[in-house]
Amino acid sequence: MEVDFLLVGQGIAGTVLSYRLISSGDKVLVFDQAAQNNSSRVAAGLFNPVTGRKMVKTWNADNLFPEILPLYQELENLLNTKLIYLKKIYRPFNNIEEQNEWMGKSIEEGLQAYLEEVRTQPLYPQVNDPYGGIMLKNSGYLDINKLLDAYARWLKHGDLLRDEPFDEERLYQKEGKWHYKDIVANSLVYCNGLGAMKSKFFDWLPFAPVKGEILELESDFTPEEIINRGVFRITMPDKTIRVGSTYSWHDLDQGPTERGKEEIFERLEKIVPQKDKLLTSHKTGIRPATKDRKPFLGKHPESENVYIFNGFGAKGVSLVPYYSKIMLGLFEGKYELEKDVNISRFFKYI
Incomplete structure (x- = not known):
């Protein structure tokens, strides 16, 4: 051959x-x-144009993001199956200083393709966002x-x-x-x-392998938006909630850990306090980072x-x-x- x-x-x-x-x-x-x-x-499978603790535009975003949707839509057509989900991402502010900073950033030309709205009021009662947050567009996830x-x-x-x-x-x-x-x-x-x-x-x-752990939960709070600050919280098509992820350069040989689960829950509690933490899945993978x-x-x-x-x-x-x-x-x-x-x-x- x-x-x-x-x-x-x-x-x-x-x-x-x-x-x-x-x-x-x-x-x-x-x-x-x-x-x-x-x-x-x-x-x-998340694609997010603004990342990190400082909430900055993803490296090389202006080259990367125009290619994402056309490519995965081609694969959807080839395979005749739904793969890509466009979802807005909501990132709550931690304080009034962040809110003020993003009110100024919102007029920057380089962010216009990714920034839907700067909110100064809470989005949902279930979300801990007294200072509002930024709503991002051209974002979502791929069903890998x-x-x-x-x-x-x-x-x-x-x-x-x-x-x-x-x-x-x-x-x-x-x-x-x-x-x-x-x-x-x-x-x-x-x-x-x-x-x-x-x-x-x-x-x-x-290579610098990184271990990541992800949880799946059942919850009555199933917003369309992805909520992302410290952890991401995604409502999947079946209404399961996916939450993650950890980043660990240690314990690479271990599977899912109690420490990883508790870390995700602690971070989730800061943005979406959970009264009903019904855990349905706990998975781990080793990323080929560099x-x-x-x-x-x-x-x-x-x-x-x-x-x-x-x-x-x-x-x-x-x-x-x-x-x-x-x-x-x-x-x-x-x-x-x-x-x-x-x-x-x-x-x-x-």
């Missing part, structure tokens, strides 16, 4: 990049084991599990997916092409999250036609649509990668 690209991994990165390649006419084969996509499958499952079925229907481990020891190069079992590929692309840490090609990259919190894109400096598209961390849903387009341009010789994401920034570690 001859292909243009052999992709290792079908998480959110492998899914979107393989779709871009197939749409451009390339022949693709993906190796993946669904059970290994723990990070993508546990993630909430549904995307990965539906896309895997689509790939299998076209014989484009191998649901099996990828054994790098069986890989070799001959006459400029990569050979693996019955496959001959022009190029290899590693989209397999933390699995790339075990690759002989990319084990030198400074040392500098920027993704890993680019070509291996020594091995011919070996690439990586990885390290998207907690913001993969926002980052992958834009950077998959940039990666496609790299394959086609149209673009040079930005220094912020190019793995050349870490060549000193080889």
